[in-house]
Amino acid sequence: MPHGLPRKIRIAFILQMVMASLAIVVAFYVVAILFKYSFIQNTLQEEAQHYWQLYDASPAQPPPNTYNLRGYLVEAGYSSLSLPPDLRELRPGFHDLEQQGQLVWVDRRQAGTLYLVFLRSQATRMALWFAVLPAMLTLLAIYGATWLTYRSSQRLVSPVAWLARQVGRWDPRRPDVTELAPELLPADVQGEARQLAQALHGLGERVQAHIARERNFTRHASHELRTPLTVIRMASDVMLAGDELPPRVARGLQRIQRAGRDMEAVVDAFLILAREPDVAPQSEWFQVCEVVHQEADNARLLLGDKPVVVEVDCLQQPMLYAPPRVLHVVLGNLLRNACHYTDRGRVRVTVDETQVVVSDTGIGMTPEILASAFEPFFRGVPERPHGTGLGLAIVRRLCERFGWRVELESVQDAGTTASIHFAPVRGDTQQVPGAVPPA
DSSP states (O other), X not given: OTTOHHHHHHHHHXXXXXXXXXXXXXXHHHHHHHIIIIIHHHHHHHHHHHHHHHHHHOTTOOOOBOSSEEEEEEETTSXXXXXXXXXXXXXXXXXXXXXXXXXXXXXXXXXXXXXXXXXXXXXXXXXXXXXXHHHXXXXXXXXXXXXXXXXXXXXXXXXXXXXXXXXXXXBTTBOOOGGGSGGGSOTTOOHHHHHHHHHHXXXXXXXXXXXXXXXXXXXXXXXXXXXXXXXXXXXXXXXXXXXXOOHHHHHHHHHHHXXXXXXXXXXXXXXXXXSOTTSOXXXXXXXXXXXXXXXXXXXXXXXXXXXXXXEEEESXXXXXXXXXXXXXXXXXXXXXXXXXXXXXXXXXEEEOSSEEEEEEOSOOOOHHHHHTTTSTTOOSXXXXXXXXXXXXXXXXXXXXHTTOEEEEEEETTTEEEEEEEOEEOSSSSOOOTXXXXXX
């Protein structure tokens, strides 16, 4: 986990130490400079004032001459040639003679001029003891406190990091929650981390149970739903084989067969949607126009006596690699909608190399209705009794499942156009469910 919580905490502590170190180094550097130029200057001023007090009491008082401080006095009316050459031209005030390694305070009074010289080496040594050494000790104290805080934080975060690693190894489709069982949790996983682990363990078990139920339902539903449909189809085939069936009965049996085939297609489509996306459905190459003609025949029967004509225009003869019943469901829903909402005129299905277009001259849709047309249970014209509002939602889900793109265009009182764009095969021989072969 390259960007996990422990790494972020480690980076935060490192940045904290670096920033604190820089701040302390800069602060003590400033302190060292101030020590040299402010503390030493004040010290020399006080030494000069103290000397003049002693001089007023006794003019024979010699200038200061110690290990750190040297003093020179030029009394009024006397030449400054007795001074070292570097001090002769100095005016009253503080001077930093860097080349000579001296800090000089010149104090002029009526009795004469006093020169106090402090060696820079002594000032540097004192700054080391009073500024740099405390800075080093402070830095060491900060490093030690930061390290202890980091180790404590690492111990607090380690259960969460362990839990994140366990969850990160889960397969979303088959989460293995064994390691999060309460009896298998490490001893350091306590408090909120233990509660979270137990909650995830319970959630994972529920997900596993849900996946198992879904798989069992898909497996059993595939068998249980197909069995009665097969019986209905076979029974209708036997009845249609008779020689003396009245035309009305024959038409009814044919409608039963078509409804049974439609129901089988819907069951197959629902089972495909219920499976995992990475489970490839059973696909085959088939002629798109054959499916279009079959669904157009069903739509003509649905129209009854309506003054509406269903036309099929196959500009090309494309092949499609997919479950044929899926395209039956998609086209069947689009054609049923077109027939339900077209009171007169025509419904046309146009097929070319990569798409199927269903257009009608029906009542059309407003922009507001068109924006919600694919939502489940949405019905643009509730007063019309046809449908439950699931047809277009199923169409979109099936198209997304096979990489198709479905589009709707509509003008109110002028009609609606629905387009299904198929995905091309990637490569020369690769068979991708839902794709058409390359041109």
